[in-house]
Amino acid sequence: MNVGDKIRRLRMSRGLTQEELAMRTDLSRSFISQLESNKTSLSLDTLEKILRALGTDLKAFFSDQEEEKIVFKKEDRIPLYDQPDGVSSFLLMSDVETKKIDPTLVVLAPGAQTEEESYHEGDEFGYVLQGKVDLWLDDVRYRLSQGDCFYYRADKKHMLKNPSKKREAVVLWIEID
Structure with missing residues (x-):
């Protein structure tokens, strides 16, 4: 495992510069640079400090998890059951609990509606x-038509209804934690 490269990728994925990571860890920018270039070693305590600043821990950093899944095919969709009559819902990707x-x-379907959801944390698009x-x-x-979109905080009761008596409606609905 290339520790320096993995730290660089984590830092960049969090949108941090070397300077910002250095400030969060009370280390120098030059040390962060040398570490990412594998030109220096570090203690376990320093690695834990850096990982904490990057929002992770030793277990996750060194885990042998398989490569992140990037593409989710149509056949990978997961149907959601216990939906109201006329409503079909499918999760578009697996492992949503970790995302x-x-x-x-x-x-x-024409005239169908989702169940009303109560207030919860997060946003919806x-x-x-x-x-x-x-x-x-x-x-x-x-009222929204094809091509329109919506975004709101989920601190409101919310639901969708198809007002048409003849055409089905299809919506990409994304809950954001």
């Missing part, structure tokens, strides 16, 4: 792929 987003494809939907937030209706 900060939960993308779902929601298909609403949606994009209407087909048809029209009514987005209800705390009893206020917003």
Whole structure:
């Protein structure tokens, strides 16, 4: 394992410069640079300090987890059961518990609606792929058509309804933690 390279990738994935990481760890920028270039070694305590500043720990850093899955094919979709009549929902990717987003494809038959969700943490984003939907937030209706999108904090009661009596509606709905 190339420790320096892995630290560099973690730092960059967090949007930090070497200077910012140095400030968060009370280390010098030159030490961070030498470490990322594998020109110096470090103690376990220093590595733990750096990993804590990068939002991870030793176990995760040294785990032998398999390569991150990048592409999720149509056949990988996971159907969600116990949906109201006329609503079909599919998780678009697996292992959503470890990710900060939960993308779902929601298909609403004519006149169908999702169950009303109560307040919860996070944000929600949606994009209407087909048809029209009514987005209800705390009893206020917003009408959206194909190509429209929505974004809101999930601190409101919310649901989607297909107002059409003839066409189904399809929405890409993403919950963001």
